[in-house]
Amino acid sequence: MNKESYKTYRIFNDYGLVQELEVTLAEHQIDYVTENSSLPFDPSFANNPVNQEYRVKLKSEDFERANAVLIKEASVQLEETDRNHYLFTFSDEELMELISKRDEWSNYDFLLAQKILKERGKVLGNGELAEFEEKRLQELNKFEKVSPGWLYAGFLFALLGGVFGIMMGWFISSNTKTLPNGKTMYCYSDADRKKGRVMLIVGIVVLVFCLILRISQQF
Template sequence: MLFRQFILKDEALALVKKLDEGGIEAILGDNKAPFDVTFSGNTSMDKYDVKIRKRDFESADLLIAETSDEAIHDLPNDYYLYSFTIDELYQILARYDEWGEIDIALAKKILTERGENIDDELISIYKKKRLTQLALPEKVNKGWLIVSYFLALSGIYGIAFGHIIYSSNKTLPDGKVVPTYTENDRKAGKIIFYIGLLACIIFLLMKIFINKL
C-alpha cells in the first residue's frame, strides 16, 4: 500500500533503503502521470511510490521520526527553516504530508526552542485535521463533465473517462483508501461509462450489419 510519494527517485530509494534496514519490507514503484481526463486544472508529473504493508505504517512512521531526529543535528546553522516564522513552522506541522521528515523534525525543534509547547497530543490533532481535509473528495470541472456526456457518444472516450471518475481512489497518509471524487461526480462518471459502452455496442452492431449487406 502507498506510504510516501516522491518526485525524485533518489529520495524514494533512500527511504526504501531506510525502511529495509529497519526491518520493514518496502518496494519502489513508478507512478506515471495519467492524462488529466477530469480537466480539473491540476497538472501532474511522474512520481515514485514507496509502498509497504498497511500493518507497518505505524512502525515506519516511528522509524522515520527517530532517524530524522538524529539527522537534524547534521544540518547547517543557516538551513532555510531557521528563517521561518512561527506561523510558517506550524504550517509545516499542519501540512506534514507535503514536507520531508527532516523538515518536520526540525520545525518541531525550532518551535520548541522558541518557547512553543509541541507535544504528541498537538501533533495528533494536526494529523487528524489534515487527514480529514485530504479525505474530502475532489470535484470534476462541471463544464468538462457536461462536454464529456457528448464526447461519450464516441464510445471509447466515455468508457475510459467514466471508469476513472467512478472507480478512482486515493490513499491517505495513514493508509486509508477513499474515493477521489464526489458521490455525484462518481454517479455521473458511471453514467458516462455506460453511455460509452452502449455507443460501442451500437457501433459494433452497425458494423456487423453493414458487412452483411
C-alpha cells in the same frame, strides 16, 4: 504476494530517494512494493523529472511503524542541520502550517520546523501535535468535487464514442486515495461516482455501436 494489499505510502520524482527509502525499510524488515507509474513518454521530449513518478507502497498496518522509523532517522539528521536551510526563513505561521500538513513534507522538515519554533519560544506538546494530525485526517477524509464542466465534457465525449469519456468515467467512479494513516477511501462521493459509472457505460455502449456500424458498412 498480493499487491492489492499494499497502499501508496510515498510518491517520488527522484529514484535516488526511492532507493534510500527502500534501504531503510529493508533494514527494519518492513515489507514494501515499488511501482514505476511514470508517463510512458515525455510529451515535451525534455526528459523532465516531473514526469517521473515512483510509488513506494506498504501494507496499511505498517504505516505507523514506517513513520516511527523515519522520524527516528530524521531526528539524528537534525544534529547536523545547516543554519542556511530554507525553513529558517519561514515565519511562525508558515512553520505551523507545515506541521499541520506534515503529509506534504518530509519527516526531516516536520521535525526541523518544531525545532525552529522551539528556539523561538514556541513549544508544541504531543497533545497539540495529535490534534493537528486528527484535524488533518478530517480534512483529507472529505470527498473531492468534480466540476460541472468536466462532467459535461465527459458525457459529451462519451456520447460521441470518445475514449476520453470512457477513461474519465472510469476515473471518477473508481479513483481512490490513501490517507496518512493507511486508510483507503474513494476520492469522489457516491453521487459523483454514480455519474461516473453512467458516463463509463454510455461511452462503452456508444463506442461498441460505432464499431459495429463501421464494420457492417464494410460488407
